[in-house]
Amino acid sequence: MNDEPSRLQLLHFARRVVVQQATAALAQIDGWIVAEERRQAERRRGEDTRPAPPEWLVQYGLNRANVDAVHTGGCWAAAKSGRCRPATRQQAIDALRRQVPPCIHCRPDTALGILG
Known part of the structure; x- marks a missing residue:
């Protein structure tokens, strides 16, 4: 077998x-x-x-009390800082009128029609 x-x-x-x-x-x-x-x-x-990205951003200082700069919503410099909060158009205008410096990269003062 x-x-x-x-x-x-x-x-x-x-x-x-x-x-x-x-x-x-x-x-x-x-x-x-x-x-x-x-x-x-x-x-x-x-x-x-x-949610839609904010149109304007306000950048706060390290102590979160001082406002350091104003940015447009899509600014790359604002994204890198990590210290920005959304702001309304009026808040951005008010900050610029209080001599808060505009971002030198995105120029929110120009976008808002405010000439420094």
């Missing part, structure tokens, strides 16, 4: 192994696709619910 599997049996076994591995790989890829679709949907939801 020959207990060794035939060549045909080995080929069928090899096919079952390949199908099993391919099925597992496809399931893993499908999981990655679902996770990425969820991340993209969350990103879009976050972008849709993000």
